[in-house]
């Protein structure tokens with residue numbers, strides 16, 4: 423699936439090509455991109471624009487796969503006519519940008535008016551539509567400034583959704599690219615508009631002053647973490663009778679940017695032994711506090727790629743095999759723990775990991791201790807991901 427994008431380059435990434443590519447990527451669509459203008463701008467203000475010559479752009483377009491759908495952003499209006507002549511059967515979505523949201527005049531009204539009929543759909547706001555003069559291929563966006571509704575109309579279709587409060591640089595670019603994307607997914611135009619509005623709402627709910635589409639893509643990692651945990655759980659259950667300690671076991675796997683235990687996937691209720699079999703009380707989730715999640719967060723403060731921690735019951739032979747097989751083992755001697763650390767709930771493990779790292783000068787594969795008053799002896803295994811940790815545990819189990 424591909425959409426050819428001709429749009430300006432906004433170095434701030436809020437509008438133009440960088441935004442177009444993010445939106446299409448969020449729909450799993452590849453963008454072929456030809457820059458049609460260079461701008462000097464930031465999130466707040468546009469300082470200058472210089473449009474590229476058509477002949478230069480044409481040479482770049484000619485060597486690309488002919489597109490079914492084309493999205494045009496900030497470009498000389500005759501570019502739309504030139505594209506129509508090159509690709510008479512392609513669907514062209516043109517996001518007219520007369521002025522930037524910061525008031526910079528991008529395009530000449532008369533020129534825009536002369537070329538709107540060459541596009542299948544022209545996306546512009548209420549104000550621009552009035553100035554250019556309504557046309558049946560217009561998709562007109564606009565809000566009821568007095569209330570909290572956003573209204574989009576196309577011919578007889580009028581769709582209203584609740585407005586996400588705030589002003590966001592790049593909304594028009596993002597919305598028109600989303601329409602182009604859904605058209606490329608064979609949505610009829612009315613459905614493409616509806617779906618684009620819904621997608622924009624989800625993005626704006628995560629955004630501050632710029633359309634932060636990249637935050638939407640972060641959500642994929644949440645799915646990936648939980649899916650990875652749920653998929654590998656049966657392998658941990660299989661070896662559970664040899665590894666699950668009295669207190670229960672957890673497999674904690676953090677999001678790449680995690681700084682809180684709630685950004686770490688784990689099994690609330692833990693993995694426990696029941697009649698000799700290991701069972702998980704729940705499927706993976708980010709909810710609940712977790713010792714292993716806090717250990718993971720601590721480890722990531724020093725080694726951000728070490729995103730997984732699993733606790734295993736202590737057996738002397740496990741530690742000996744780990745050492746023999748070249749794993750980096752650290753012995754945590756609880757008797758050396760300062761009183762003030764021991765008294766604070768949850769601080770021991772942080773202190774333990776910090777000690778291990780300061781002595782080993784590299785990430786430990788496992789840290790063990792033989793137990794303390796009311797504390798079960800335990801092995802904690804660390805790694806990049808659950809698969810890697812599972813392999814380290816299997817090394818400890820095997821003669």
Ligand SMILES: Cc1ncc(COP(=O)(O)OP(=O)(O)O)c(N)n1
Pocket residue numbers: 429430431432437438439461463468495496519521522523524590591592593594595596
């Ligand atoms: C390169 C480029 N293209 C388009 C714009 C317009 O962005 P903005 O001013 O935020 O308007 P909407 O995209 O929100 O309609 C730009 N500034 N730069």
Ligand SMILES: Cc1ncsc1CCOP(=O)(O)O
Pocket residue numbers: 669670671672674688692711712713714715733800
């Ligand atoms: C209690 C405890 N202490 C160190 S690991 C462990 C078991 C797993 O704990 P959690 O489920 O809180 O990560």
